[in-house]
Amino acid sequence: MDSALPGLRPTRSRVLIESEVVAMVIFVFTEVMLFAGFLSAYTIIGSGAPVWPPVGEPELPVGPTAVASLALILSGGAVMMSGRGATTRWLGVALGLAGVFVVWQVVEAVRLVQAGLTMVSSAHGGFFYTIVGAHAIHALVAMIVLSGCLWRQTRGGLSPGLFKAVRIFWYFVVGLWPVLYAAVYL
Amino acid sequence: MAESPSHAHDGHAHAGHGAHDGHGGHHEESWFVHYFWSTDHKMIAKQYLVTGMLMGVIGAYFAYVFRMQLAFPGKPVPGYGLVTGADYNALVTNHGAIMIFWVAMPVLIAAFGNYLIPLMIGCDDMVFPRINRLSYQIFAISAVLVVASFFVQGGAFGGAWTAYPPLSAKAEYSLTPAGSSLWLIAVALEFVAFLLGGINFVTTAMNSRAPGMKAFDIPIAVWMIVIASILFMASVGPLIAGALMLLFDQMIGTGFFDPDRGGDPILWQHLFWFFGHPEVYVVLLPAMGFVAEIITTFSRKKMFAYKTVLATTFATGLLSFFVWAHHQFIAGIDPRMANVFSVTTVLISVPIAEMCFVYIATLYGGSITFSVPMLWALAFIAEFLLGGVTGIYLGSSGADIYFHDTYFVVAHFHYTFFPIAIIGSFAGMTYWYPKMFGTFMNEAWNKLHFWVTIIGFNGIFLPLFITGASGDHRRIFDYTNFPELDTPELQSLRVLATVSLLVMLVIQPVFLINFFYSMFRGKKAGANPWKANTLEWQAASPPPHGNFPTLPEVYRGPYEFSVPGRDEDYWPQNSPN
Amino acid sequence: MIRLLLPLLLWVPAPAWACPSCFDPKDSRQSDFLWSTIGMSLLPLTMMAGIIGWFWWSLRRAPIENSAGAASAGASANV
Numbered sequence: 116m117d118s119a120l121p122g123l124r125p126t127r128s129r130v131l132i133e134s135e136v137v138a139m140v141i142f143v144f145t146e147v148m149l150f151a152g153f154l155s156a157y158t159i160i161g162s163g164a165p166v167w168p169p170v171g172e173p174e175l176p177v178g179p180t181a182v183a184s185l186a187l188i189l190s191g192g193a194v195m196m197s198g199r200g201a202t203t204r205w206l207g208v209a210l211g212l213a214g215v216f217v218v219w220q221v222v223e224a225v226r227l228v229q230a231g232l233t234m235v236s237s238a239h240g241g242f243f244y245t246i247v248g249a250h251a252i253h254a255l256v257a258m259i260v261l262s263g264c265l266w267r268q269t270r271g272g273l274s275p276g277l278f279k280a281v282r283i284f285w286y287f288v289v290g291l292w293p294v295l296y297a298a299v300y301l
Numbered sequence: 302m303a304e305s306p307s308h309a310h311d312g313h314a315h316a317g318h319g320a321h322d323g324h325g326g327h328h329e330e331s332w333f334v335h336y337f338w339s340t341d342h343k344m345i346a347k348q349y350l351v352t353g354m355l356m357g358v359i360g361a362y363f364a365y366v367f368r369m370q371l372a373f374p375g376k377p378v379p380g381y382g383l384v385t386g387a388d389y390n391a392l393v394t395n396h397g398a399i400m401i402f403w404v405a406m407p408v409l410i411a412a413f414g415n416y417l418i419p420l421m422i423g424c425d426d427m428v429f430p431r432i433n434r435l436s437y438q439i440f441a442i443s444a445v446l447v448v449a450s451f452f453v454q455g456g457a458f459g460g461a462w463t464a465y466p467p468l469s470a471k472a473e474y475s476l477t478p479a480g481s482s483l484w485l486i487a488v489a490l491e492f493v494a495f496l497l498g499g500i501n502f503v504t505t506a507m508n509s510r511a512p513g514m515k516a517f518d519i520p521i522a523v524w525m526i527v528i529a530s531i532l533f534m535a536s537v538g539p540l541i542a543g544a545l546m547l548l549f550d551q552m553i554g555t556g557f558f559d560p561d562r563g564g565d566p567i568l569w570q571h572l573f574w575f576f577g578h579p580e581v582y583v584v585l586l587p588a589m590g591f592v593a594e595i596i597t598t599f600s601r602k603k604m605f606a607y608k609t610v611l612a613t614t615f616a617t618g619l620l621s622f623f624v625w626a627h628h629q630f631i632a633g634i635d636p637r638m639a640n641v642f643s644v645t646t647v648l649i650s651v652p653i654a655e656m657c658f659v660y661i662a663t664l665y666g667g668s669i670t671f672s673v674p675m676l677w678a679l680a681f682i683a684e685f686l687l688g689g690v691t692g693i694y695l696g697s698s699g700a701d702i703y704f705h706d707t708y709f710v711v712a713h714f715h716y717t718f719f720p721i722a723i724i725g726s727f728a729g730m731t732y733w734y735p736k737m738f739g740t741f742m743n744e745a746w747n748k749l750h751f752w753v754t755i756i757g758f759n760g761i762f763l764p765l766f767i768t769g770a771s772g773d774h775r776r777i778f779d780y781t782n783f784p785e786l787d788t789p790e791l792q793s794l795r796v797l798a799t800v801s802l803l804v805m806l807v808i809q810p811v812f813l814i815n816f817f818y819s820m821f822r823g824k825k826a827g828a829n830p831w832k833a834n835t836l837e838w839q840a841a842s843p844p845p846h847g848n849f850p851t852l853p854e855v856y857r858g859p860y861e862f863s864v865p866g867r868d869e870d871y872w873p874q875n876s877p878n
Numbered sequence: 879m880i881r882l883l884l885p886l887l888l889w890v891p892a893p894a895w896a897c898p899s900c901f902d903p904k905d906s907r908q909s910d911f912l913w914s915t916i917g918m919s920l921l922p923l924t925m926m927a928g929i930i931g932w933f934w935w936s937l938r939r940a941p942i943e944n945s946a947g948a949a950s951a952g953a954s955a956n957v
Contacts, residue, residue, distance in 0.1 A: 130508050131936050134428045137504045140932075141534055144925055145496060148538025151921050152572050155539065155914035156546065156557070159571070163907030164563050234555050238563035241555035245546065535922035571911065575918055622919045635912045 133276030136283065143287045146253070150291060153249065154298055157242045168239045173230035175243070176223055177300050183219035184296055186212045187254070191289030194261070194282050202273070206265045209285075213258050220251045243299060250288070250295055257281075257288045340430035341846055345437050346416035347737070350730075352444055353408035354813070356399050359448065363396040365806055367778075368761075372792075372799035374779040387476065389778035390459025395447065397462030398484065401580070402491050403444055405722035409587040410533075411440070411495065413729050414502050414526045416737065420837035420844060421520050423511030423853040423875065428504045432497050440494035446487035450480045458484035461776075463573060466558035466566045470550040482551050489544045492537050499530035511836065511875070513855035518874065520835045520859040521610055525590030529583045532618050536579035543572030570629050578625035581717065582617055588725025589614075589656055592678040595732050596660050597860045598833045599675040600667025601870050604860040606659050613652035613659075620649040630701045639698040646696030650689055657682050668863075672831075673747040677728035680755050681720045688716030691766065706776065709769025712762040719758055727751075730816070735830045739842040740823030746815045753808040760801025764794035832871045835859045839875050 161167040168175075190212035197205030224244070232240045260281050267273040339345065362380075369376075370384040377383045384392075415433065419426055427433045450457040458481040460469040469485075472478035506527045510519070546557040547569065556562030558569050597604050604610065623645040630639050660682055669675070691713040694700050704710060734742050765773075768791050773780075780787045780795070829838040836855070840848050853875035861872040 131933065132508075134504045134508045137507055138429065138500045140929060141500050141503055141531075142496075144922075144929070145534045145538050147925060148535060148922060149542050150538070151918055152539025152542030152575070155918055156542065156568050156572065158914055159568055159907060159910045160557070160563060160565055162910040163565060163905075169563070234549065234553055238556045238559075241546075241549065241557055245549065245555075249545075531926070535926065539918060565907070567911070571915070619923060622922055625919075626915060635908050638912055638915060 133279065135274075135276040135280035139280035139283045143283060146287060147291075150246075150249070150295070153242075153246050154294070157246060157298060160238050160242065164238075169237050172237065172239060173227055173232050175227070175300050179219065180223065180296065180300060183216045184292055186219075187216040187289055187292055190216070191286060194285045194289075198279070198282055202268050202278075203265065206261060206268065210258060210261055210265065213254060213261075217251060217254050217258065220247065220254075224248075246295055246299055250292060253288050253291075257285050261285065338434070340426070340434050342415045342419050342427050342430070342433060343737075343844060343848075345433050346412045346414075348437050349407045349412035349415060349440070352441060353404050353412060353726075356403040356407075356444060358809075358813075360396050360399040360404055361806055361809065363392040363399070364802060367392045367396070368799040368802045370778060371780070372796045374781050384778070386778050387456060387459055390461075391451070391457040391477070391480070394459050394461050395451070395457055395484075398488065399447065400718070400722060401462065401584075402488060403447065405584045405718065405726075406491070406495060407440060408726045409584050409722065409729070410502075410526060410529060411436070411498050413522075413587060413591070413733070414498065414530070416733065417837060418502055418505055418523055418526060419509070420736075420840060420848055421523050421835050421859075422506060422509060422514060423836040423849065423855060424505070424509040425847045425849065425852065427501045428509055429501050433501050436494045436497035436501070439490050439497070443487045443490035443494060446483055446490065450483040450487070453479040453483060455480055463577070464547065464569075465573075466547065466550065466569050467560075469569075470547060470558045470566075472551070482548065485544055485548050485551070489541060489548075492541055492544075495533060496537065499534050502530045503527055503534075511853050511855045514874075517607065517611075518855055518858050520590075521593040521604065521607070522587070522590035524611060525586040525593075525614060528614055528618050529586040532579045532586075532621060533583045536576045536583075536622070539572045540576035543569055546572075567629070567632055567634075570632055574625040574628045577628065579621045582621040584721050585653075585717070586614060586617070588681065588721045588728075591725055591729040591732065592660060592681050593663075594833070594835065595674045595678040595728055596663050597862060598732075598831050599670045599672055599678075600664050601670075601862045602663055602667035602860075603862055604659075605662040605665075607858065607860065610656060610659050613655045616652040617649065617656075620645060620652065624649055624696075627696055627698070627701070630698045631705045643696060643698045647693055650693060650696075653689055657686060673742075673744055673751060674728050674732035676748070676751050677724055677731060680751070681724045681728060684716060684724060684755075684758070685720040688713060688718075688720065691716060704769065706774060707769040708765040708773040708775055711775050712765035712769055715762045715765075719762070723754075723758075727754075727812075732831070733837075734816075734819070735826030736837055736840075736842050736844070738820045738823070739826055740819050740821075741826050741830070742815050742819045742823060746811055750808050750812045750815070754805055757801045757805025757808070761798045761805065764798045764801075768794050829873075832869070834861055834871050834873050836874055839873050 190209040193205050193209035193212060197209060224247075227243075232243065234241050234244050264273055264278055264281050268278075336344070337348075366378050366381045366384060367389055369378040369381075370389055375383075415427070455472075455477040458464070458469070458475065458477050460475050460481065464481075464485070468474050469481055472481070475481050506519070506523055546555070549555040550557050550559065550564075556564045558564045558566050560566065593604065593610065624642060626634055626638055626642040627646045630642075691709070695704055695710060695713055731742060731747060734740075769775075771786075771791060773786055773791060774783075777783060777786070780792070826842050828840065828842050830842075831838070836849075836853055837844075839853060841850075855874045856877055857872065857874055859874055861874075863870045864872055
């Protein structure tokens with residue numbers, strides 16, 4: 116992402132929406148379809164199974180994850196605030212909250228693996244780790260990019276277009292999660 | 302994405318903004334940087350073009366080997382040797398995959414998209430030049446991987462380009478433990494490459510247009526490439542999801558597509574075809590766009606119903622999301638779904654037919670020059686029409702029960718894809734060659750190449766309609782094992798197809814030699830040899846880094862040919878009067 | 879009119895839903911295939927409509943803060 120900026124071309128016609136934002140919106144479009152594919156597959160396999168999730172599998176931690184989800188959603192709010200002023204502080208808050216979420220995801224995954232739910236134990240386990248893992252990787256990458264923005268902001272070189280694009284990506288990561296949570300955990 | 306922070310090209314790229322006199326005095330870039338590390342859209346386009354042509358040669362070689370096996374079963378093929386069943390499967394699979402993902406996509410969308418979009422909309426480069434370079438690099442890696450899959454243990458993947466599980470999901474079924482995973486990784490990387498490219502195309506076309514270029518002043522070719530890119534990006538997500546799941550099935554043993562463990566093999570078809578069908582329109586639209594440019598230029602007429610073409614393009618794009626389940630008519634889908642998808646499938650022929658009518662209407666009354674690009678463009682319409690008409694039989698869910706997996710499907714598919722990927726590419730290459738390299742190709746050799754290719758192509762696939770309708774199943778590698786299909790009549794048709802293929806292949810080196818020879822020895826072409834209006838012809842041939850001496854402004858639409866009251870019969874978009 | 883309604887009637891009776899490979903015409907996996915097909919087909923169109931709507935909205939709004947928008951775009955472009 117970062118390398119896009121130094122190589123960005125100046126544009127000449129009246130620019131309605133910054134190039135970075137257009138590019139990010141299109142990218143998010145593709146990402147939404149990626150997760151739509153996962154969810155569609157999950158629904159189909161789930162409804163075809165006699166019992167779903169299969170009997171004898173460890174319970175997913177619905178409650179604690181809900182708390183972690185709250186942290187993620189709040190971080191979305193913090194990122195929104197960071198676009199309106201006090202950027203450094205709000206980005207710090209957002210990264211902290213997002214960190215809570217990602218750390219919880221890792222802890223949860225380790226616990227579930229210990230309890231016997233793995234990628235190969237069943238189709239349900241495979242879907243759980245693929246979907247939740249894909250989201251966690253997105254969150255992680257977005258956090259790295261947000262940290263990059265924070266770093267640039269402290270040095271005064273954060274371009275508004277790029278920052279807006281990164282914020283859009285973060286809204287996507289945050290906005291996607293309740294949907295995944297509802298589909299996978301509930 | 303780790304790249305050297307301040308690259309030699311960046312100073313260049315920013316300087317290419319009017320201050321062009323300083324161009325020659327710039328630092329010398331090394332040979333490697335110029336050809337392999339360039340951020341210039343024209344060089345990236347040429348990289349895509351040459352890679353695509355190279356992969357095309359490989360794909361054509363595969364076709365030669367398996368066609369020889371079908372016509373003369375059990376005999377060693379000159380230049381290959383004896384074809385085993387596994388070889389045959391690997392060759393057919395990779396012929397399909399390479400021709401679609403590594404020839405049609407890179408040449409039609411990536412090469413011409415990269416080359417034409419900045420030139421046609423009058424800017425000096427893509428909005429994200431480095432992402433563009435990254436796109437080609439990922440694509441090159443994917444091309445290397447797919448070729449490398451032939452040299453790993455177990456050989457290349459042989460489960461057809463659609464990679465249906467369970468055959469593709471488990472090594473004990475596919476017998477290609479490494480080949481199938483390599484193939485899947487290559488395909489996934491290739492999607493990532495086009496995703497990056499497509500984002501660039503859409504953003505550039507939206508934000509970098511020359512001042513004065515309104516939505517309806519954009520050449521059809523740019524519109525079509527942009528719409529195709531959007532279609533690609535809207536449809537590729539589920540397939541990437543499916544590819545990841547299939548890769549997990551292959552490599553770590555998950556059970557997504559394994560019915561024994563709660564999975565469902567039909568699920569793959571669901572995810573694959575969601576992409577697979579829009580993909581057809583992704584490659585069709587750019588070819589349609591080239592044809593529009595060529596037909597208007599060589600009939601010296603204004604595009605008939607420009608806005609109608611745009612509307613039908615949008616309609617095609619919308620409808621293309623509602624036809625994909627027709628690939629699963631006999632996979633046991635819900636009959637309600639089959640009904641709906643039959644209707645939409647037949648329906649999508651309406652906008653495509655309308656485009657063809659519009660092109661014919663553009664020809665009507667024009668002063669037509671039968672130059673080589675024009676011949677290819679006209680051949681495109683004629684041959685694609687045949688492909689479209691045979692698709693109506695296949696789109697009807699009842700008829701498809703009989704036709705499914707016969708050579709009728711193969712012939713129909715090739716009557717659509719050959720015009721798109723090969724005829725469309727040749728049309729584009731011959732039309733923009735003077736712009737790309739500043740010289741003309743030899744016209745006489747090109748005409749010979751055109752006629753032999755077209756006759757050869759029809760000779761291959763017309764017989765296959767007949768064998769397919771007679772029940773020839775497409776997954777058989779040696780018909781001598783099937784007495785009811787091994788009749789002399791059918792076999793003679795297969796031999797006819799193979800001989801036609803040989804004729805077609807023999808002529809291709811003529812084009813290749815002409816292509817590379819003319820770069821150095823061809824007759825010099827001026828900036829605007831075809832007297833066309835679009836902005837790329839107003840730049841020098843070949844355009845220098847930065848494209849235009851002063852970036853153009855646009856005053857009118859792209860197809861103002863033969864305007865009454867003007868001395869010349871063309872009126873460039875950037876000329877004020 | 880009846881010709882238009884006839885296909886809709888065909889939608890209704892359960893025996894018409896059966897197919898050679900689905901043993902139960904109301905198999906839940908079958909119907910989920912149907913629904914996710916509908917959903918996945920409509921999703922890109924809705925999103926495209928949303929994005930086009932958003933562009934449209936920005937276009938309509940653009941003249942008001944034109945100078946500010948142009949300034950920020952210029953700033954971002956010249957980094």
